[in-house]
Amino acid sequence: MARLLIEGDLAFCRRFLECVVEDTGRAVVPIFCMNSYLSLIIHESYRTLKVNDPGFAASLAYEHEETIQRARLSVKFFDDSKTGLDKAGDAFARIIDEGRQVFLGNTWFSLARWLETDLAEFRYRGRLVATTHTVAFTMALRADALQDLPALGPELRAVARAQSAYISQAAGHLPWRGPSFMNSITHDAVQDRNHRSERHFNQIFDAGLPEKMKASLTAFQCSLNVLDAMLRDDDNPASAETVFKLRYITLYHVLSSLEKLRDEYENALGSASRSLLATMLDHPVSAEIRSGEARHFRNTLIHYTPAEHLASKLSTNAPYYGLVEACFPDRDFPSLWAAVAEHTGWMAALMDQWSEV
Numbered sequence: 001m002a003r004l005l006i007e008g009d010l011a012f013c014r015r016f017l018e019c020v021v022e023d024t025g026r027a028v029v030p031i032f033c034m035n036s037y038l039s040l041i042i043h044e045s046y047r048t049l050k051v052n053d054p055g056f057a058a059s060l061a062y063e064h065e066e067t068i069q070r071a072r073l074s075v076k077f078f079d080d081s082k083t084g085l086d087k088a089g090d091a092f093a094r095i096i097d098e099g100r101q102v103f104l105g106n107t108w109f110s111l112a113r114w115l116e117t118d119l120a121e122f123r124y125r126g127r128l129v130a131t132t133h134t135v136a137f138t139m140a141l142r143a144d145a146l147q148d149l150p151a152l153g154p155e156l157r158a159v160a161r162a163q164s165a166y167i168s169q170a171a172g173h174l175p176w177r178g179p180s181f182m183n184s185i186t187h188d189a190v191q192d193r194n195h196r197s198e199r200h201f202n203q204i205f206d207a208g209l210p211e212k213m214k215a216s217l218t219a220f221q222c223s224l225n226v227l228d229a230m231l232r233d234d235d236n237p238a239s240a241e242t243v244f245k246l247r248y249i250t251l252y253h254v255l256s257s258l259e260k261l262r263d264e265y266e267n268a269l270g271s272a273s274r275s276l277l278a279t280m281l282d283h284p285v286s287a288e289i290r291s292g293e294a295r296h297f298r299n300t301l302i303h304y305t306p307a308e309h310l311a312s313k314l315s316t317n318a319p320y321y322g323l324v325e326a327c328f329p330d331r332d333f334p335s336l337w338a339a340v341a342e343h344t345g346w347m348a349a350l351m352d353q354w355s356e357v
Helices: 002-022 028-052 054-058 065-079 084-103 110-115 132-138 149-170 197-202 211-233 237-268 271-281 284-289 294-303 319-327 333-355
Strands: 119-124 127-131 190-195
Touching (some): 002 149, 002 237, 084 211, 190 197, 211 333, 237 271, 237 284, 284 333, 294 319, 319 333
């Protein structure tokens, strides 16, 4: 079962990367948006294959492992046990500060410096899907990356080549052809706009939150919009399980991270923010995603190998191997798939709404 889950994810990645190779011009922003997921699938599949099929794993090219491992952790937001809310927020604070150091104060005419910008945002069909801050976070850029721009490009290309080489080799035997969500993306679907980050942060989310938390919330917002706006267009049946997985694990960690943020900052938030947080966190589907066996379900989706107490309930002949029924007795795969897809769109809309409060 672990091998089948891995193969489905690898084939999804290969369809995506094939479109990237065919037209890199329209793929730049999607690459940024998908990097943490690609890194997660690469890292976890390799880790599992080393145990389940060590000979095959040894034949795969896997370079820049440290960078890929850091990038895959960004999927967890505040749930990473090594970072948590404070350190994840501090990572955004560093990214914000570095951007200001690099991009502000460079105009020779001092009176024109108020026109300088240090933050770019990227929208897909009007929906916010990335900013330069979220890109730096999900790409797990080294601490001084923005201060050494000439070296940054080659570094990112090297990591991308390593990801592509691994996917190509690991999925080379799979019947991977077919449409990807990338097939629906056109050059004019993505727009960018530059901002002065200080002014930008003054206008989004809640005035009681520090900039680093607003940047963190923007990362949640972007991830949900990527899943709801970009991946919604992937109508290839072979992608259904991987798209479901990415939606579920993102919702799981966004909801958990929002709860951590509420615990830390609730007293500083305005009534509108508290109301929106309660609406998101108290929704029955939000509770379902994080209740009961949800942790084991999430762990199986990420690590591919089910807990021992679940293994006897599973079958390779059942829809999604019986994982849904084993962890959610009142659900089957189609009903949970539909609920998660709808909830992703609902959460994305509320995060968009909150950003404008």
